[in-house]
Amino acid sequence: MYAYRVRCQPVPRPRSLTTERLAAATLAVIDRDGLDALTMRAVAKELGMATMSLYRYVTDKEELEVLVVDHVLSGVNLTVPPGDWRERLTEVLTRMRKAVGEHSAAVPLLLRHRHSVPASLVQLEAMLAILTDAGFTGERRAIAQRTIVAFVFGMLQNEHYGPLAGTGTAAMAAQEQFPLLAETAAVAREMTDEFHKGLEIVLRGLDG
Numbered sequence: 389m390y391a392y393r394v395r396c397q398p399v400p401r402p403r404s405l406t407t408e409r410l411a412a413a414t415l416a417v418i419d420r421d422g423l424d425a426l427t428m429r430a431v432a433k434e435l436g437m438a439t440m441s442l443y444r445y446v447t448d449k450e451e452l453e454v455l456v457v458d459h460v461l462s463g464v465n466l467t468v469p470p471g472d473w474r475e476r477l478t479e480v481l482t483r484m485r486k487a488v489g490e491h492s493a494a495v496p497l498l499l500r501h502r503h504s505v506p507a508s509l510v511q512l513e514a515m516l517a518i519l520t521d522a523g524f525t526g527e528r529r530a531i532a533q534r535t536i537v538a539f540v541f542g543m544l545q546n547e548h549y550g551p552l553a554g555t556g557t558a559a560m561a562a563q564e565q566f567p568l569l570a571e572t573a574a575v576a577r578e579m580t581d582e583f584h585k586g587l588e589i590v591l592r593g594l595d596g
Contacts, residue, residue, distance in 0.1 A: 405435065405437075405444075405445050407455060408459070409435070410431075410435070410445060410446070410452070410455060411452075411455040411456055411458070411459035412459065413431055413434040413435045414426065414431050414434075414452045414453075414455060414456050415456050415459060415460070415491060415494065416434055417430045417431055417434050418456065418491065418493045418494050419491055419493060419494075422493050423493050423494065423496060423497070426449060426452065426453070427449065428442055428443070428446075428448070428449055428452070431452060453497045453500065453501055454501050454504060454505055456494055456497055457494070457497050457498055457501045457502070457505045457507070457508065458505045458506055458507045458508075460487055460488060460491055460494060460498070460507075461484070461487065461488075461498075461505065461507035461508055461510075461511060462507040463487050464480075464483050464484050464487045464507075464511065465483055466480055466483075466510070466511060466514040468480060468518075473518050473519065473521060473522035474588075474591040474592075474595070476518050477515065477518050477519075477536065477591065478584070478587060478588075478591070480511075480514060480515065480518070481536070481540055481587065482583075482584070484511065484540065485540065485543070485544065485583060488544055489544070489547065489548070492544075492547075492548035495544050495545060495548055495549075498541070498544070499541055499545075512533070512537075515533060515536065515537075516529065516533055519532055519533060532594045535590060535594065536590065536591075536594075539586065539587065539590050540587075543582070543583050543586065543587075546582075547582070547583070552576050552577055552579055552582060553577065557573050557576055557577050558573075558577065560573035561573035561574040561576075561577060
């Protein structure tokens with residue numbers, strides 16, 4: 389009888405899943421299939437792994453949502469040169485709008501998790517620094533910051549879920565029961581820079 393020595397090949401260990409890769413895969417699912425399609429199973433499939441394996445890295449879908457928001461907002465450059473505070477804020481907010489606008493299906497996540505995402509807190513601090521440099525303090529600064537955030541979040545929702553070029557505006561312009569609404573909607577359909585014109589009004593009002 390002969391004895392054979394079998395050489396066993398080591399089984400490769402699975403590569404560690406980085407937060408960046410996990411967030412990117414989650415965002416890919418949302419961009420392609422919509423927010424309703426976001427599940428642990430869908431993200432695991434995107435990563436080419438078993439669903440149960442994904443739980444080694446995150447506890448639930450909500451944690452995936454937080455990672456997505458942080459991923460999107462982390463790409464916003466908050467460095468702006470010295471100058472007029474309104475111009476500096478406009479530049480920061482324009483960059484934020486662009487970053488979020490590239491992933492419009494994730495807008496509801498931004499509203500839901502803005503208080504718990506590190507990148508969101510960094511942005512708020514940057515905005516408050518600009519306001520502070522402009523002389524805003526105390527309650528006046530708090531109201532200014534809240535007003536600006538409300539405007540930006542409202543505009544993001546309007547632009548991506550009720551755009552001026554959409555069917556809703558066209559329907560309001562076509563109806564005859566409310567003439568002022570019809571006239572305003574008809575004008576709105578021709579507007580091309582709703583965000584910046586609205587932001588200009590808000591910032592001018594805060595300076596009063």
